[in-house]
Amino acid sequence: MPEPNDKAVAIVTGGALGIGFAIAEALAGRDLHVVIVDCAGAAEAAARLTAAGHRALGVAADVSSPEETRAAVAQAEAGFGRLDVLVNNAGIYSTLTPQPFDRIAPDEFRRVMEVNVLGVMLCCQAAVPAMRRGGGGRIVNISSGVAFKGNPLMAHYVASKGAVISLTRALATELGADNITVNSVAPGFTLSDGVNRNPVLVEGVKGPSLRNRVLARDMLPSDLVGAVAFFAGPDSAFITGQTLVVDGGAYFH
Numbered sequence: 001m002p003e004p005n006d007k008a009v010a011i012v013t014g015g016a017l018g019i020g021f022a023i024a025e026a027l028a029g030r031d032l033h034v035v036i037v038d039c040a041g042a043a044e045a046a047a048r049l050t051a052a053g054h055r056a057l058g059v060a061a062d063v064s065s066p067e068e069t070r071a072a073v074a075q076a077e078a079g080f081g082r083l084d085v086l087v088n089n090a091g092i093y094s095t096l097t098p099q100p101f102d103r104i105a106p107d108e109f110r111r112v113m114e115v116n117v118l119g120v121m122l123c124c125q126a127a128v129p130a131m132r133r134g135g136g137g138r139i140v141n142i143s144s145g146v147a148f149k150g151n152p153l154m155a156h157y158v159a160s161k162g163a164v165i166s167l168t169r170a171l172a173t174e175l176g177a178d179n180i181t182v183n184s185v186a187p188g189f190t191l192s193d194g195v196n197r198n199p200v201l202v203e204g205v206k207g208p209s210l211r212n213r214v215l216a217r218d219m220l221p222s223d224l225v226g227a228v229a230f231f232a233g234p235d236s237a238f239i240t241g242q243t244l245v246v247d248g249g250a251y252f253h
Contacts, residue, residue: 188247214249
């Protein structure tokens with residue numbers, strides 16, 4: 001991690017809108033340089049941060065592509081000279097339609113796994129060499145509370161987020177010697193931009209989510225950013241391999 005007077009650099013995947021942009025904006029507000037990686041809208045999102053007085057870069061990339069993830073990290077290093085934080089937020093959820101597991105097409109299941117799990121692995125493979133060169137770093141994976149609850153009608157998504165939690169633990173054991181921490185934040189059902197564009201998803205999930213929360217209100221992207229910033233910053237230096245559930249008290253972990 002950088003010395004106090006240096007600027008840390010963070011990559012946020014899926015950072016063009018919704019939860020990802022909220023995270024990118026929060027890290028920029030904490031004086032980090034931010035690289036937004038997304039398959040669409042990355043440059044525009046980075047321009048919004050730049051207009052607000054932050055240092056930001058947008059990179060178009062598909063996280064399920066080894067070549068594109070490596071190129072994204074290379075652009076981050078070229079633009080800012082280092083890489084300290086990787087937030088693996090990119091994932092497929094808001095475009096999914098809840099349905100029984102035996103109706104999920106193999107191609108849809110495969111694509112969810114490619115983005116939600118393989119994408120995390122590839123981004124870590126691309127980012128870790130840069131972190132090693134800098135003497136350490138922080139990896140924060142966005143998982144989900146569904147991995148603990150086993151929510152019905154989203155078997156592919158639930159399975160993918162369970163894999164992210166397990167991958168978080170495995171990488172933590174491998175990267176501790178490199179002074180790289182690997183942790184996960186597991187949000188509950190969040191009314192992000194993408195989710196609000198899927199009325200079928202909102203109708204099916206919002207009601208049960210509210211009923212199961214101790215804090216019985218909608219969860220917004222802003223509710224998540226503090227936990228991510230904690231794992232991305234110096235106060236979590238001796239924490240690794242952990243998953244923090246942020247869901248208003250729907251699941252106690």
